[in-house]
Amino acid sequence: MAHLIEAMAGTIDAHVELLTGLDQAIGDGDHGLNMKRGFAAIHEAAEELAALAPPEALLKAGLILVSKVGGASGPLYGSLFMAMGKSGAGRTLDRATVVNMLADGVAAIKKRGKSEAGEKTMLEVLVPVLAALSDGVANDVRLAPLLDQVRQAARGGLEASRPLLATKGRASFLGDRSIGHLDPGAQSSYLLVDAVCNVFEEGATQ
Amino acid sequence: MNNNVAIVIVSHSIDVAKGTADMVRQMVGDEVRVAWCGGNPDGGLGTSMPDIKRCIETVYGPRGVAVLVDLGGAETNSEMAIEMLPGQWQQNVVICNAPIVEGAVMAATEAAGGSDLAKVRATAEELSP
Numbered sequence: 001m002a003h004l005i006e007a008m009a010g011t012i013d014a015h016v017e018l019l020t021g022l023d024q025a026i027g028d029g030d031h032g033l034n035m036k037r038g039f040a041a042i043h044e045a046a047e048e049l050a051a052l053a054p055p056e057a058l059l060k061a062g063l064i065l066v067s068k069v070g071g072a073s074g075p076l077y078g079s080l081f082m083a084m085g086k087s088g089a090g091r092t093l094d095r096a097t098v099v100n101m102l103a104d105g106v107a108a109i110k111k112r113g114k115s116e117a118g119e120k121t122m123l124e125v126l127v128p129v130l131a132a133l134s135d136g137v138a139n140d141v142r143l144a145p146l147l148d149q150v151r152q153a154a155r156g157g158l159e160a161s162r163p164l165l166a167t168k169g170r171a172s173f174l175g176d177r178s179i180g181h182l183d184p185g186a187q188s189s190y191l192l193v194d195a196v197c198n199v200f201e202e203g204a205t206q
Numbered sequence: 207m208n209n210n211v212a213i214v215i216v217s218h219s220i221d222v223a224k225g226t227a228d229m230v231r232q233m234v235g236d237e238v239r240v241a242w243c244g245g246n247p248d249g250g251l252g253t254s255m256p257d258i259k260r261c262i263e264t265v266y267g268p269r270g271v272a273v274l275v276d277l278g279g280a281e282t283n284s285e286m287a288i289e290m291l292p293g294q295w296q297q298n299v300v301i302c303n304a305p306i307v308e309g310a311v312m313a314a315t316e317a318a319g320g321s322d323l324a325k326v327r328a329t330a331e332e333l334s335p
Contacts, residue, residue, distance in 0.1 A: 030252060037248060066255050066286055070246025072279035074255065075286040112282060169278050 001057055002050040003203075007195040009043035012036055015191055022184040026171040030071050031184040038069040038077070054093060055101075059085030072169060073185060076109055076122065083108030095137045099130075106130050113168060120166040120178060122185035125157040129193050147197045154193040161186040211317040211326045212239040212265035214273045215310050216258050216280045218251045220244035226274070226307050230314040237318040239265040253280045258287040262299055266291075270298035270323035272330065274310040298323065304330040 012019075012035045020032030041064045042049065049057040062081030066074050087104035091097045106126050110116060117127040132153035136146040159182075166178035169185075213230060217223040223244035230240050241261035246252025253275075262271055273288075275281045281301060288299045300323060302309050313330040321329070 028251070030246075030250070033250070034246065034252065037246070066283075068247050070248070070250070070252035070254055070279070072282045074279075075282040078286070112285070 001052075001054055002046055003199045004196060005042055005046045005049060005061075007199045008192050009039040009046075011191045011195040012039040012188065015187075019184050019188055022182055022187055026166060026174055026178045026181045027184055028071075028170050031073060031188065034069045034071040034073055035077075035188055038065040038074060041065075041068040053089075055085045055088035055091070057085070058082070058088070058101075061085075072113075073122075073188070075112055076185070079108040079112040080105040080126075099134045099137050102126075102130050102133060115168045118164065119168045120161055120164040120171060120183045120186075121168050122183070122189040124161040124164070124183060124186045125154050125189040125193065128153040128157040128160075129189075143200065147201055151194060151197050154190045154197075158182060158186050158190040208237055208239070209267065209269055210238050210320060211269045211313075211323050212241070212267055212271045213310055213314045213317065214258070214261045214265060214271055215240065215242040215306065216253055216261070216273060216275045216284050217242075217244040217306060218253060218276055218280060220249075222276065222306070226310050229307065230310050233311055234314045234318040238314045239267070240314065241265045253283045255283045255286050255290070258284050259290050262287060262291065266295060266299070268298070270300070272313045272317065272323060272326045273299060273301045274304060274306045274313065274330065275301060276306045300327050302327050302330040304333045308333050 016032040016036045019035060020029055023029045023031035042061050045064060049060055058081045062078040066078030084101040084105040087101040088097055115121055115123060117123045129150055132149045136149050161183040163179060166172045171178045215223050215226045223242040227240050227242040241264045243257040243261050247254045265271060273284050275284050284301050288296055302313060309330040313326050316326045316329040
């Protein structure tokens, strides 16, 4: 858990300018700093979070994001983490449970954002990631190729956000001018998924 | 203390929130409880779920609370704040789909006349196309 927190906070911190730049293009330009504020707060609480069972840690991390981020991404990422935590509470964290947790998390984002994939949001990444994970687990794919599948889905989803017309959030005010830009939320979701994959990969090779 | 529907104003900008509250106050004086907040937890543009929750708790009464918001994140954070309230309060707090300044003034004026929450909300939302 400590490694996951480190990796997620680290990638957000390292890419603040990227996220800010993307958000300046089609949003209000605060996504980088908002995410940094949220994940820095999680990082500060890392010791406390690492002492908890993973579902409880997710729940708590979600609450931190909701409280600290200050933009729509707070409740959205917060709902993702909190729903994953609720979903996994009291369960054995096997592969099937992890799939269910992510499924419940993605459903929570859809509900909170009143959104579906195709509207140029973080869901462009998270929906294909969920599909790839679910598919890989159903087919008993080994960890290394499973992580590759998930990463590819995240990368593909991020790129697929570029040509989309934004119909949700601040970017929707731009109408056609939102076309041709990567979505900042899809970018931050990609970064987080990639960081999580890296941690599991390192864990597998150690 | 009065028994009218209360108003909460949530803007990305603390200045917009305060200015809107000033305009409401000018219309309704102390007949309606009004709370406002704006800015992210660092004081920049944005909204803060804990601040919104605190505002609602400050003015909450049995007749309910109408929340006026500006842009996306203000609404999402307000929805989250409402869900963090005690269960029996939640149905008594509504977000009005209305422009923040006009909506707040109209909602407060309606509330000052003793209307219920549904009527206050409907009056604010008449402003939306």
